[in-house]
Amino acid sequence: MTEFGVETRADGVGVVTPEGRLNMVSARRLREVLVGLVERGTSRIVVDLGETTFVDSSGLGALIGGLKTARQAGGDLRVARVSPAVLSVFELTNLDRILRPRPSVDGAFDD
Amino acid sequence: MNLRLLVVRVIVVLTALLGVNYVAWRWLVSVNWDAWWIAVPLVVAETYSLVDSLLFGLTMWRLRDRDTPPPPEPGLTVDVFIATYNEPIDLVMRTARAAQAITYPHRTYVLDDGNRPEMRRAAEAEGIEWLTRSADWAGMPRHAKAGNLNNALLATEGEFFLILDADQVPLPDILDKTLGYFADEKMAMVQTPQWFENVPDHDPLGSQAPLFYGPIQQGKDGWNAAFFCGSNAVIRREAMMQLGVSRYVGEVELGVHRALRTARAVLRQARRSVARDDVVVREALDSIAREVTEARRAISGGAALYDVTYRFQQRVADVRRQLVAADLQTLQSDLAAIAELEGIGADPDLVFADVDEGVLQQLAHRDWSPLGAVETVQALVEAVDVDRSGEAQAIMPLATISVTEDMATCMRLHGLGWRSAYHDEVLAHGLAPEDLQTMLTQRLRWAQGTMQVMFRENPLVQRGLTIAQRLMYFATMWSYLAGFAALVYIAAPVVYLTLGILPVSALSTEFFIRLVPFLVVNQLLFWVVADGRPTWRGQQYSLALFPVWIASVTTAFGNVFRGRSLDFAVTPKTRREPQGPAWHLVRPQLWAMALLVVAAVAGVVRVATGQANVPGTAFNLVWVAFDLLIFSVIIQAARYRGFAPVAGVDDVPEVADDDHTSPRTTDRTTDRTTEGAS
Numbered sequence: 001m002t003e004f005g006v007e008t009r010a011d012g013v014g015v016v017t018p019e020g021r022l023n024m025v026s027a028r029r030l031r032e033v034l035v036g037l038v039e040r041g042t043s044r045i046v047v048d049l050g051e052t053t054f055v056d057s058s059g060l061g062a063l064i065g066g067l068k069t070a071r072q073a074g075g076d077l078r079v080a081r082v083s084p085a086v087l088s089v090f091e092l093t094n095l096d097r098i099l100r101p102r103p104s105v106d107g108a109f110d111d
Numbered sequence: 112m113n114l115r116l117l118v119v120r121v122i123v124v125l126t127a128l129l130g131v132n133y134v135a136w137r138w139l140v141s142v143n144w145d146a147w148w149i150a151v152p153l154v155v156a157e158t159y160s161l162v163d164s165l166l167f168g169l170t171m172w173r174l175r176d177r178d179t180p181p182p183p184e185p186g187l188t189v190d191v192f193i194a195t196y197n198e199p200i201d202l203v204m205r206t207a208r209a210a211q212a213i214t215y216p217h218r219t220y221v222l223d224d225g226n227r228p229e230m231r232r233a234a235e236a237e238g239i240e241w242l243t244r245s246a247d248w249a250g251m252p253r254h255a256k257a258g259n260l261n262n263a264l265l266a267t268e269g270e271f272f273l274i275l276d277a278d279q280v281p282l283p284d285i286l287d288k289t290l291g292y293f294a295d296e297k298m299a300m301v302q303t304p305q306w307f308e309n310v311p312d313h314d315p316l317g318s319q320a321p322l323f324y325g326p327i328q329q330g331k332d333g334w335n336a337a338f339f340c341g342s343n344a345v346i347r348r349e350a351m352m353q354l355g356v357s358r359y360v361g362e363v364e365l366g367v368h369r370a371l372r373t374a375r376a377v378l379r380q381a382r383r384s385v386a387r388d389d390v391v392v393r394e395a396l397d398s399i400a401r402e403v404t405e406a407r408r409a410i411s412g413g414a415a416l417y418d419v420t421y422r423f424q425q426r427v428a429d430v431r432r433q434l435v436a437a438d439l440q441t442l443q444s445d446l447a448a449i450a451e452l453e454g455i456g457a458d459p460d461l462v463f464a465d466v467d468e469g470v471l472q473q474l475a476h477r478d479w480s481p482l483g484a485v486e487t488v489q490a491l492v493e494a495v496d497v498d499r500s501g502e503a504q505a506i507m508p509l510a511t512i513s514v515t516e517d518m519a520t521c522m523r524l525h526g527l528g529w530r531s532a533y534h535d536e537v538l539a540h541g542l543a544p545e546d547l548q549t550m551l552t553q554r555l556r557w558a559q560g561t562m563q564v565m566f567r568e569n570p571l572v573q574r575g576l577t578i579a580q581r582l583m584y585f586a587t588m589w590s591y592l593a594g595f596a597a598l599v600y601i602a603a604p605v606v607y608l609t610l611g612i613l614p615v616s617a618l619s620t621e622f623f624i625r626l627v628p629f630l631v632v633n634q635l636l637f638w639v640v641a642d643g644r645p646t647w648r649g650q651q652y653s654l655a656l657f658p659v660w661i662a663s664v665t666t667a668f669g670n671v672f673r674g675r676s677l678d679f680a681v682t683p684k685t686r687r688e689p690q691g692p693a694w695h696l697v698r699p700q701l702w703a704m705a706l707l708v709v710a711a712v713a714g715v716v717r718v719a720t721g722q723a724n725v726p727g728t729a730f731n732l733v734w735v736a737f738d739l740l741i742f743s744v745i746i747q748a749a750r751y752r753g754f755a756p757v758a759g760v761d762d763v764p765e766v767a768d769d770d771h772t773s774p775r776t777t778d779r780t781t782d783r784t785t786e787g788a789s
Contacts, residue, residue, distance in 0.1 A: 024481035056481045057438035057474045068445040071452050092473055
């Protein structure tokens with residue numbers, strides 16, 4: 001089962017780290033985690049994909065769903081440390097143009 | 112029928128009659144039920160030995176001394192395979208050069224399972240071809256030597272192949288003398304003896320198997336059951352390929368049936384693990400359940416497996432596509448909402464790729480499928496297919512169910528109606544282990560391999576084999592159960608001499624009249640069939656290695672039925688110490704000998720003090736003396752310091768590698784030394 005690391009940094013940015021496979025089963029959990037963060041006032045979120053080995057279409061859906069929620073709350077969702085395998089799924093769907101992967105978690109909200 | 116065979120048959124009949132007469136009398140009349148705890152084990156052990164003797168008699172019934180085969184037709188294509196894993200390069204090259212020098216035209220291959228660059232350089236420098244596993248094997252079960260050969264079979268093309276272990280140096284005429292047998296179109300395999308040149312005449316480690324590579328193989332040959340022994344054998348490729356294909360079909364059928372049978376339970380389990388409100392996943396699982404039902408119905412209706420699995424995979428692919436399409440649709444509407452927020456809706460470049468067929472298909476591919484989330488279901492879906500995805504190659508001609516691939520392979524060949532032959536002439540000179548530890552590991556492996564086959568593919572129930580063939584295979588397996596009988600044969604005289612308890616109701620004249628003639632004809636049978644070949648070492652080791660035989664049965668049982676490693680409970684691997692005898696390797700035997708000696712002393716004391724009678728004690732003392740004589744071989748073996756060649760024989764290389772995992776000493780087969788020797 002995929003584990004999620006969730007922390008809120010001092011600058012108010014929430015960092016979510018899914019470990020392992022982000023798939024049909026775990027995507028639901030991710031969506032809940034993201035919605036939960038926004039509801040508690042953290043609308044700037046970095047999803048750290050450095051520990052994620054696999055993303056399927058449900059995983060993509062959860063990320064975009066999170067993006068929508070964050071934007072609606074006036075924040076943003078960014079992805080960082082995307083592995084080549086996961087990046088290929090992003091590229092396949094042109095999602096990399098919308099969710100531009102950032103190289104590091106710390107610098108994800110620098111621009 | 113020649114005179115020798117006539118004599119053999121007369122003695123076989125006599126042995127059977129006298130043996131059955133004795134053991135029947137033992138069961139019916141002479142078991143001392145008051146001391147059942149020793150009496151029953153003894154009569155069971157005696158029955159075991161009788162069955163062993165009967166199977167040996169059956170083997171000898173058709174002792175077949177083949178005539179010289181015709182010379183081979185010219186123009187046959189032959190490959191010579193030298194299987195190696197980690198043996199010294201020099202040792203392999205010595206064999207490879209001899210293989211190259213075989214006179215019948217052929218191609219020589221070194222099959223290097225160790226994938227060693229230096230091995231490759233050495234072989235190719237002398238124009239010998241070098242092969243290692245293909246990329247298909249990455250991450251797949253390797254199956255040791257069987258896997259190595261299976262890999263080679265798909266990379267080469269000769270009509271026949273000769274298999275040699277790295278330390279079996281062939282003589283130049285090995286193919287000229289054996290290919291002729293294949294004039295018989297149903298001949299699949301010709302085995303020649305394994306004989307070792309680094310063994311002194313008194314053969315302290317029992318390395319040579321003169322009875323097995325001789326009368327026993329010849330006897331099995333008479334029933335068309337000559338065994339393949341892993342090395343020094345020539346095999347017809349077509350037979351192996353046919354075997355590979357038929358096994359493939361059989362295993363795919365088995366795999367699909369098993370998967371469909373367990374499918375409902377798997378799906379139910381998966382459904383339980385999914386959250387109640389996760390309707391999408393639940394519906395997907397329900398769709399798969401429907402497809403499983405459909406597939407089962409189609410198969411029981413006689414539809415071809417290939418079509419059923421194809422349809423099933425197509426339908427599951429549809430389910431995957433629906434899942435992905437639903438995801439993408441949600442994604443799309445989310446993106447539209449975002450675009451509205453940002454006001455980028457008009458920029459066509461930023462519009463998310465439309466759910467075009469290409470994207471959908473890729474995301475719905477097996478490897479990316481959302482169904483992968485439920486791993487058990489994914490595994491189930493993969494199992495309902497014909498690609499045998501858990502193995503490197505769909506076609507695996509050499510059996511992989513046992514660490515001794517040869518016996519199982521040969522049995523399957525016989526099951527398909529192929530013939531085998533045993534050619535009783537040494538055509539390769541091999542090297543045997545020179546220390547007790549390596550020898551014990553090797554015997555344990557052979558025994559374990561044989562037991563694995565007995566548990567996994569018991570010859571008695573294999574369709575396609577004749578009754579006699581089944582018994583020939585079973586005889587070898589049966590002989591490895593000798594360890595348990597040995598325990599009883601040690602315990603019985605000890606119990607009598609120390610406690611005065613007799614497992615037989617009376618040591619009467621009748622007892623001796625029934626027992627002694629049986630023992631005499633049994634030995635006579637040995638003497639006649641051996642025809643001057645030494646058999647005593649084999650007889651000794653069949654009892655003296657009782658701890659090895661017992662360990663082989665228990666570890667193979669644990670392996671086959673409990674999934675344990677075969678190395679479970681194996682002697683710890685300590686390095687060979689050249690300083691002194693390896694007593695630590697034979698502790699159980701030394702204890703047994705000590706126990707026998709103490710019991711003998713106790714017996715004499717009891718007679719002297721009038722607590723025991725003279726005839727009973729005398730009989731048991733003779734028994735003890737016989738046991739000690741049997742076990743004395745262990746002392747010799749533990750003290751053995753390796754082969755010292757006689758002057759003039761100096762080209763035997765040193766093979767003192769201490770690596771007991773080497774296939775040279777563990778994956779190799781044959782020398783069923785225990786057989787027919789008890």
